[in-house]
Amino acid sequence: MNQAAQLYWNKYWESRGREKPKSVSSWQFGDDPDYLAKLVIDGVKTATCSGLIFYEKENEPLPSVGDYSVILNSKDEPLAIIKTVEVKKMPMNEVSEDFAIAEGEGDRTYRYWKETHIQFFTKELHELGLEFSEDMILVCERFILIDVRK
Numbered sequence: 001m002n003q004a005a006q007l008y009w010n011k012y013w014e015s016r017g018r019e020k021p022k023s024v025s026s027w028q029f030g031d032d033p034d035y036l037a038k039l040v041i042d043g044v045k046t047a048t049c050s051g052l053i054f055y056e057k058e059n060e061p062l063p064s065v066g067d068y069s070v071i072l073n074s075k076d077e078p079l080a081i082i083k084t085v086e087v088k089k090m091p092m093n094e095v096s097e098d099f100a101i102a103e104g105e106g107d108r109t110y111r112y113w114k115e116t117h118i119q120f121f122t123k124e125l126h127e128l129g130l131e132f133s134e135d136m137i138l139v140c141e142r143f144i145l146i147d148v149r150k
Helices: 003-016 033-041 052-058 097-102 110-127
Strands: 024-027 047-051 068-072 078-091 137-148
Touching (some): 003 024, 033 068, 033 078, 033 137, 047 110, 052 137
Parallel strands (some): 024 068
Antiparallel strands (some): 047 137, 068 078, 078 137
């Protein structure tokens, strides 16, 4: 976590007079971090997903219920804090319409979600020398907005 995100995290918990939770990370959303973070702040985006293969290749731990994240913009500046409330692994072709809509992107339809994610995962997998398949395993995460940086 960068210094600005750590400072924001510390100030948030100090202002609440409570001990900080131990599990926190900081990161940007996907292809367009500023747009996607704004959707979170506006209460439109309450879910996100990534390919399990990316966690494995980067040796990153999977998100867990109760994890906190400081959401960063494209300049790595902290914008908000979210808390993970649900994590499920499933094939992409089994993701529900409800989950796709909760991702909050584009016209908020399943069709848009599917087309956008096929493009994104195809590109990302190609960079790893891998091929896209609609049954690739996704890590699907739902979250709640805890705080927006003032």
